[in-house]
Amino acid sequence: MKGREFAQLLVEFSDVLSDERAALCRAFLPIFEAAPTSNVVKISNVLSSVQAPGHGNGPRLQEMIGLLSALKRLLVRGGAKKQVLDDLDAVSTVLGPFEHVPTETFASAAIERLSEHALPGKSRVSAIRDDLVQSYLQRLEQALSDEMHFAVVFDELKNDASVKASEAKKLSRAFAKETAKSRGAALDLIWGRHAALMGSRARQRANTGRTAA
Amino acid sequence: MRLGSLFDLWDALGSLVGKHVAQVILLVIVGLVAYILRQTWKLISWMIAYYRRLSRARRDVGRVVTPMGPREGKGLWLADSPISLPRSYDYPTAVDASRILIVANAKGGVGKTTVCTSLAARFSEILPKPILLIDLDFQASASSMSIANKKDWLPPEGVDSRATYLISGDLKPTDVAGETQHATGATSIKIVTSYYDLAQAENRIMIDWLLSDRKTDIRFTLAELLHSNVVRNAFSVIIIDCPPRLTTAAIQALAAGTHLLIPTRLEEPSTEAVITFVQQVETFRRAGLCPYIKHIGVVATMVDANQNPEGVKLRLKDALKNPLEAPGGGGGDVTQLLDCEIPQSAKFRETSGKGITYLVMGQGSGTERVRTPIQALAERVKKEMKL
Numbered sequence: 370m371k372g373r374e375f376a377q378l379l380v381e382f383s384d385v386l387s388d389e390r391a392a393l394c395r396a397f398l399p400i401f402e403a404a405p406t407s408n409v410v411k412i413s414n415v416l417s418s419v420q421a422p423g424h425g426n427g428p429r430l431q432e433m434i435g436l437l438s439a440l441k442r443l444l445v446r447g448g449a450k451k452q453v454l455d456d457l458d459a460v461s462t463v464l465g466p467f468e469h470v471p472t473e474t475f476a477s478a479a480i481e482r483l484s485e486h487a488l489p490g491k492s493r494v495s496a497i498r499d500d501l502v503q504s505y506l507q508r509l510e511q512a513l514s515d516e517m518h519f520a521v522v523f524d525e526l527k528n529d530a531s532v533k534a535s536e537a538k539k540l541s542r543a544f545a546k547e548t549a550k551s552r553g554a555a556l557d558l559i560w561g562r563h564a565a566l567m568g569s570r571a572r573q574r575a576n577t578g579r580t581a582a
Numbered sequence: 583m584r585l586g587s588l589f590d591l592w593d594a595l596g597s598l599v600g601k602h603v604a605q606v607i608l609l610v611i612v613g614l615v616a617y618i619l620r621q622t623w624k625l626i627s628w629m630i631a632y633y634r635r636l637s638r639a640r641r642d643v644g645r646v647v648t649p650m651g652p653r654e655g656k657g658l659w660l661a662d663s664p665i666s667l668p669r670s671y672d673y674p675t676a677v678d679a680s681r682i683l684i685v686a687n688a689k690g691g692v693g694k695t696t697v698c699t700s701l702a703a704r705f706s707e708i709l710p711k712p713i714l715l716i717d718l719d720f721q722a723s724a725s726s727m728s729i730a731n732k733k734d735w736l737p738p739e740g741v742d743s744r745a746t747y748l749i750s751g752d753l754k755p756t757d758v759a760g761e762t763q764h765a766t767g768a769t770s771i772k773i774v775t776s777y778y779d780l781a782q783a784e785n786r787i788m789i790d791w792l793l794s795d796r797k798t799d800i801r802f803t804l805a806e807l808l809h810s811n812v813v814r815n816a817f818s819v820i821i822i823d824c825p826p827r828l829t830t831a832a833i834q835a836l837a838a839g840t841h842l843l844i845p846t847r848l849e850e851p852s853t854e855a856v857i858t859f860v861q862q863v864e865t866f867r868r869a870g871l872c873p874y875i876k877h878i879g880v881v882a883t884m885v886d887a888n889q890n891p892e893g894v895k896l897r898l899k900d901a902l903k904n905p906l907e908a909p910g911g912g913g914g915d916v917t918q919l920l921d922c923e924i925p926q927s928a929k930f931r932e933t934s935g936k937g938i939t940y941l942v943m944g945q946g947s948g949t950e951r952v953r954t955p956i957q958a959l960a961e962r963v964k965k966e967m968k969l
Contacts, residue, residue, distance in 0.1 A: 377888045384928055384948030391947035514904065546892035562897055565850075569857050569901040580862045581688060582659045582828035 370456045372412055373405035378453075382440050390436060393428050396472045403480045406548075409456040413463045415486050421470045421478040430475055431468040437461045497535045505532070506543050509559065519563050527556055631795075639792045658792065659801065659833050665870035668802045676809035677840055677874045681967050682820045684839035684875075688862070689855035690826035693845045693883030695723040696930060696939070697959070698823040699765075702728075703940035704960035706770045709818035709969060714761065717776040718745055718835055719825040720784075725775035728765040730937045735763060735775045745776035746783040749831050751803040758807060759816035766937035772817070784830035801871060804834035819969055828862065836863065836872045841967050843878045844917070845924075846898075848891040853898040856880055860902070860917055877917035878966045881959060883924040895919060922959040927952045 379398040383391035404412050441457045512518040537555035545562045549555035595604045642661040645652040667673040685698045702715045717724035729735040737743045747753050765771035791800045822835045846856045929952045933939040943949050
C-alpha cells in the first residue's frame with residue numbers, strides 16, 4: 370500500500386469518527402501524504418528512527434494506536450486484503466515506543482525525517498538531461514494532432530539511445546501527466562495520449578452528422 | 583342504358599306514384615349519390631395525406647443509400663432541419679431572459695442527479711426566488727433523492743407523473759409556477775417529479791409527431807412553457823435533470839435550455855462519452871434546435887482521492903480542443919473541463935433516501951469535503967448564468 374492510499378484510508382475512516390477523533394486522525398495522516406508514493410512498510414521503517422520530544426500538548430499517539438486497532442478490526446470484518454492489515458500492524462508496531470508523544474509533535478518530526486530520507490532520490494533526479502526532455506516535450510506537443518508527424522517524432526524518441534529510463538519517465542510525467550516505472554511503460558503512456566486522441570477522432574468520424582436520438 | 587330509356591323509366595315512375603312523389607324520390611337519389619361521392623373524396627384525401635405522412639416518417643427515420651451500402655440517417659429529431667424556431671413567441675429574446683440549466687450526458691451513472699440536486703440545494707441558500715428542479719429521467723432518481731418520503735411524490739394510482747403532463751403540453755405556465763411539491767427540508771426547491779409513465783409518454787409523443795401533420799413542433803413544447811413570463815418570474819433558476827439518452831424529454835430540454843453542464847466520471851469510457859455527447863449537442867445546435875445554448879463546461883464527479891486523474895483529464899482536454907471541423911472533429915472547442923470537482927464521499931451513500939445530501943448531511947466530520955466543492959461549482963454556475 371502506498372502512502373497516498375494509506376492517507377486516504379485514514380480520511381475515509383475519519384468520516385465515521387466523532388469530531389475529536391477525526392481531528393486526531395487528520396493530525397496523523399500528513400505523515401503519509403508527505404511520502405505519497407512510498408510503501409507504508411518503508412515509511413514505517415523511517416518512523417522508527419524519528420527523534421520526537423515526549424512533552425507538548427494535545428492527544429498522544431496512544432489514542433492513535435487505539436484508533437488504528439479499531440480500524441483494523443473494522444477492516445477484518447469487512448474482509449480487507451492481508452496486505453492492508455499488515456501495513457496497519459506495521460504502523461501500529463512502530464508507534465508503540467512513542468505512545469506518550471503528542472500526535473502533532475510526532476507528525477512534524479516524522480515529516481522532517483521522511484524528507485531527509487528522500488534527499489538521495491532527489492540527487493538522482495538531478496542527473497536527468499532536462500534539455501533532452503524539454504526538446505522532446507515541445508516536439509511531441511506540436512505534433513499531437515498530426516497523426517503522421519507524431520509517429521515520426523515518437524519513433525525518433527523510441528530509438529534515441531540517449532533517452533534513458535529517467536528521461537523517459539520525466540517526459541511521460543510532463544506529456545501524459547502519468548507516472549511510469551520503466552522506459553517502456555513511459556513510452557506506452559506517451560503513445561497512449563496520442564492514441565486516445567486518434568481513437569476519439571475515429572469514433573467521431575464513424576458518427577459524423579448523426580445523433581443517438 | 584340509353585337516355586330514352588331513362589325518360590321512359592321517369593314516366594313509368596310518375597304514373598305509378600304520382601309526379602310529385604317521383605320528384606322527391608329523384609331528389610333523394612341525387613342527394614345520396616352526392617353524399618357518397620363527397621365521403622369517398624374525403625376518404626381518398628385522407629389516404630393520400632396519410633400516405634404522405636407515412637412516407638415522410640419512413641424518410642425521417644429511414645436508412646440512406648451510400649456507395650458503401652445502406653446506412654442509418656441523421657435521425658428523427660433532425661427531420662425538417664434547419665429547424666424553424668417557434669413562431670408563437672420571440673424565442674431568442676425569451677432564451678436570453680431565461681435561466682434554465684440543463685444537466686445532461688448521454689452516459690448513465692456519471693453523477694448528473696447528484697450535481698442537479700446539489701446545485702439546487704446550494705442555490706436555494708443563496709438565490710432570492712425558489713428553484714425549480716425538473717426530473718426528466720423516468721427512473722426518477724432526482725425525485726427520489728430530493729424527497730425523503732416516497733408517498734409524497736409517487737403519482738397516485740390512475741394519475742401520471744408531473745413530468746408526463748409537462749412534456750405533453752398539458753400544463754399551463756401558472757401550473758408550473760405554482761408547483762407545490764418541494765424537496766425535503768427546503769421548501770424553496772420546487773420539484774416536477776417523474777416516474778415510469780414518462781417513458782410511455784415519450785414514445786407516444788414521438789410517434790404522434792412522426793405521423794402527425796406537425797403543425798405544432800413538439801420539440802419546443804417545454805421551451806414554450808418554461809420561457810413564458812409567468813414561469814421565468816417565478817423562479818431564480820430552473821434546473822433540468824436529463825435522462826442518459828437523447829429521448830423525447832431530453833430533446834425538449836435541449837430546446838428549452840439556456841445553459842448546459844455535463845457531469846462525467848474521470849475514467850476513459852465516461853470521458854469518451856462526453857466527447858460524443860458534446861458533438862451531438864453541437865449538431866443539434868447547428869440544426870437550430872438549441873441555437874443559443876451556452877456551454878458552462880464539463881464537471882468531474884466521484885473524484886477518488888486515491889486516483890491520479892491528471893492523465894485522464896489531459897486526454898479529455900485534448901479531445902475537447904479538437905475542432906469539430908477537423909477530420910473526425912471531437913468536442914469542437916465549445917466547452918471546457920471545469921476546475922471544480924465533486925469528490926467521491928460516503929456522505930452521498932449515507933444520506934440516500936433522506937433527502938438531498940447537501941441539505942441533510944449536517945455539520946459532522948467529512949461534510950466540508952463535500953460542501954466546499956459543491957459551493958465552488960454553484961458559484962461557477964451562478965457566474966456563468968449571471969444569476
